[in-house]
Amino acid sequence: MGSRALLGAASLCGIALACASCRPAAEPLPARVRISIDGAVISPAKADGRQWDGMGAVAPGALTAIGGLLRTEHPAAAAASVAGFAAEAAGSGTEPPEPFGSAELFVGARSLGRRTLDRSGQRDTCTPGWDGPPTWRRVPLTPDVHLSGELIDRDLIHDDFIGRFAINHGHLVAALRARTVHPVAVDNQAAGQVLFVWIEVWPD
Structure with missing residues (x-):
């Protein structure tokens, strides 16, 4: 490689390093x-x-x-689009579930408590919300913190199992940095019947 090429490469490396050093730290x-x-x-x-x-x-x-909407790269936009489409599909002659369930928070194997996921009077919806909402306070944000939950369709005779979901440390950090209600895509878990779980994470 000639001297001019070497100088050019060195200059580009210097620019790249300078740009990297200017990036704000997380x-x-x-x-x-x-x-x-x-x-x-x-x-x-x-x-x-x-x-x-x-x-x-x-x-x-x-x-x-x-399914096509779930493959987009922007989870918030995908969740909003899927929620709208699911609500529309549910209203066009189909019968949506009446979801309820529970979630438990763990640090490692130690439980920090189970919360009920339900809303009084809520019926026939693919986009349920929960009374409260269910919240855990003063949670250590350690690498082994995680949530485990399940949802069930309430029926008159036999309840139908909807699905389980798991939310890990990485999901919680993403929600914290989003600084808003954040959708966690869980459609690749269990039977794929729970598509997103909306969470909030704030310093406490």
Whole structure:
């Protein structure tokens, strides 16, 4: 390589290093946080395409469209779009679930308590919210902190299992840095019937 090429490469490296040094450092994480679960987005159909209540099936085109939305790179936009589409699909002759459930927070194997996920009078929805919302205070933001939850469709005779979800340290940090209600994509967990879980994480 000629001297001019070497000088050019050195200059580019210097610029790159200078730019890297100018980048703002990530804010240090707080030692303790407040964690809330605000709601969820549920598929308008069971994994086999059947609607939650009744004998009909959800149109395959609706499920294909939701699958396409889930593959976008922006979780907040995807969650909002999927929520709107799920609500529309649920209102077009199908019967949505009546979701309720619970979630438990752990640091390692130690439980910091279980919270109920429910809302009085809430019926027939793919976008449930929870009374409260359920919250844990003064939670150590350690690498082994995680949430585990499950949702169930309340029926007159036999309740239907909707799905389990897990939220890990990385999800909690992303929500903390988002500084708003943050969607965690969980459609790749369990049966894929729970699509998103909305959480908030704030310094505490």
